[in-house]
């Protein structure tokens with residue numbers, strides 16, 4: 149049964165806090181989310197114990213209202229900020245990028261332009277590294293078009309039994325978390341700066357990644373807030389820049405490389421995607437988007453060219469169908485192109 153936000157609020161207003169005010173008026177109910185018969189909210193309280201009976205009462209009343217799933221997370225008030233320390237010559241607190249406990253390396257997969265196949269490359273690379281026996285994580289940070297859930301065939305909302313740590317999902321040996329799993333399908337999310345930073349920070353530090361050899365981060369295209377925030381919050385071990393051979397894509401890829409250089413993130417290399425088209429009927433090879441552009445660019449910029457991935461129907465069918473080609477057709481030439489990159493990264497101690 150579907151219930152409305154108003155019904156939920158009316159129901160919660162019947163519950164009194166210790167001061168006698170109703171809990172909605174007292175400002176205890178935060179971040180209320182009503183989705184069909186699921187109700188979630190945060191109760192912001194000074195200390196949880198005295199409020200446990202109120203939480204139980206809310207759960208009972210909401211269940212009686214028809215809510216099949218009720219999740220109430222109790223959080224303590226945030227501590228008041230410490231007064232500024234104005235003593236001269238005080239060493240600044242370290243605020244730079246930090247290593248995330250349990251994660252040995254972080255590799256960002258980036259592109260200057262959208263639609264060049266960055267997510268396809270990231271998904272196949274993650275699966276290929278898992279096939280090499282590496283412990284692999286995938287953080288889909290493409291806030292504008294999160295596609296890893298679809299590509300890695302993962303769905304459902306990640307659970308958080310203790311209300312603090314989020315349990316990631318897993319498929320094909322890849323532990324994954326996506327911003328797409330935290331929002332509703334078909335719901336356009338307008339991410340503003342602070343929200344974006346909060347969500348990214350949460351995915352880095354509140355997801356129970358476990359021990360990982362490498363975390364692949366699928367970045368949104370371009371050079372925006374997410375890239376900056378990521379580089380500020382986490383120590384990035386390297387970036388792989390994906391581009392098609394056209395001049396326009398290359399122009400944007402160059403901007404991406406420049407951004408990583410400025411952020412002092414080492415460029416592991418470039419990947420030319422949709423390099424040549426091989427007809428799935430006759431095997432005829434043609435250069436739809438030109439050829440060799442990325443090789444020349446990589447040479448000019450002094451970064452390695454890691455692979456030239458052909459434009460092939462099987463690659464699209466596989467990743468759009470929820471099983472990347474490395475998993476669905478591991479012996480195909482297309483899958484081997486990705487596996488070669490994974491092997492070389494492992495051999496070079498980069499993944």
Ligand SMILES: Nc1ncnc2c1ncn2[C@@H]1O[C@H](COP(=O)(O)OP(=O)(O)OP(=O)(O)O)[C@@H](O)[C@H]1O
Nearest residue numbers: 262263264265266267268369422458459460463464
């Ligand atoms: N080498 C390839 N051969 C055939 N199809 C491909 C290839 N690479 C990617 N595609 C297809 O192109 C489309 C776009 O790819 P993908 O989503 O990976 O791009 P993207 O760069 O991550 O895009 P965005 O920046 O919008 O997230 C997808 O349908 C994908 O299956």
